[in-house]
Amino acid sequence: MKKEIPNFYPGQGCFFCGQKNRAGLGLKFFIDEETNVVSTEYLASPPFAGLGNILHGGIQAGLFDEIMGWTAHYLTGQMGVTSEINAQFLKPVYLGRRLSVFCRVAARLDRTVRLEARIESLAGEVLAQASGAYRLLPKKKFEALVKGPEL
DSSP, rough: EEEEOOOOTSSOOOOTTTTOOEEEEOOOHHHHHHTTEEEEEEEEGGGGOOOOTTHHHHHHHHHHOOOOHHHHHHHHSSSSSEEEEEEEEOOOOBBEEEEEEEEEEEEEEEEEEEEEEEEEEEOEEEEEEEEEEEEEEEHHHHHHHHHHHOO
């Protein structure tokens, strides 16, 4: 059974998932409760072109980073930060196409969560894949980190 994950990020300013960021993508995330796979959909849009009619690789990497963060947080109940992402761009991701992005936890060792993600066409063709690691942090440390230093 697939259900929407409530957006737990304060401020809603995130470029990828913030619902108040008018320049952002406004992604929503879902959990398949039978498989513990987190997913989202995205329409590859022209403002994010790389060369020609292909979605920029940085946006693809950002989609991986975002879904990995949501997966790590939702399935562990803790906030974390990206410590590693390795992406393989297998086939062109063309603009104007709707994409599905999936992520699962591959392993958890202490405060590190290893994740695996993929971008697929709606026909199920894997276009890109990634592995990554997220470092889970205590709540106060996470809040201080994202707040940043006083200016």
